[in-house]
Amino acid sequence: MKLLIASDSHGLTEELIELKRRYGGEMDAMIHCGDSELRADEEAIRDFLTVRGNCDYERKFPLDITKEIGDSKIFVTHGHHYNVKMTLLNLSYKAKEVGADFVFFGHSHILGAELIENTLFLNPGSLLMPRGRTERTYAVVEKNGNTIRVSFYTDKHRELEDLRQEFSL
Numbered sequence: 001m002k003l004l005i006a007s008d009s010h011g012l013t014e015e016l017i018e019l020k021r022r023y024g025g026e027m028d029a030m031i032h033c034g035d036s037e038l039r040a041d042e043e044a045i046r047d048f049l050t051v052r053g054n055c056d057y058e059r060k061f062p063l064d065i066t067k068e069i070g071d072s073k074i075f076v077t078h079g080h081h082y083n084v085k086m087t088l089l090n091l092s093y094k095a096k097e098v099g100a101d102f103v104f105f106g107h108s109h110i111l112g113a114e115l116i117e118n119t120l121f122l123n124p125g126s127l128l129m130p131r132g133r134t135e136r137t138y139a140v141v142e143k144n145g146n147t148i149r150v151s152f153y154t155d156k157h158r159e160l161e162d163l164r165q166e167f168s169l
Helices: 014-023 089-098
Strands: 002-006 029-032 064-069 072-077 102-104 112-116 119-123 137-144 147-154 165-168
Touching: 002 014, 002 102, 014 029, 029 072, 072 089, 089 102, 089 119, 112 165, 119 137, 119 147
Parallel strands: 002 029, 072 102, 102 119
Antiparallel strands: 002 137, 064 072, 112 119, 137 147, 147 165
């Protein structure tokens, strides 16, 4: 399974179109964790699994998505309803409730990945306004058997190799 995760693009369109052009054919899913500030019918966000963030007014985007991809269950949310800027505890309760293997969220604009009780929690950072680092980022998650590889990339598609992580289940 191979997934692209982006978030907090706040009105950007060319960057999302470029991600689709570059990765569209090789990903099992392309995910946007909210605050796109786009309408659901706009070309840039079409083909992404997209949730509604606190800056989104498009009601066609759900607050949360739970979806099975391959043999994994993913949960996608923006994170503002789970207080992710303060703690992952609320989000971890929701992950257990839905049986998620992967939890993708945004809101804080701070990239990171952490395996908690065999569930991967990942924030891809922001494509527009990163916090904690200067690079505008997105993430690619690959699962092969019991190994998960997380790679973070800049908006110019350069891998931040020092942030690459591998997790064993």
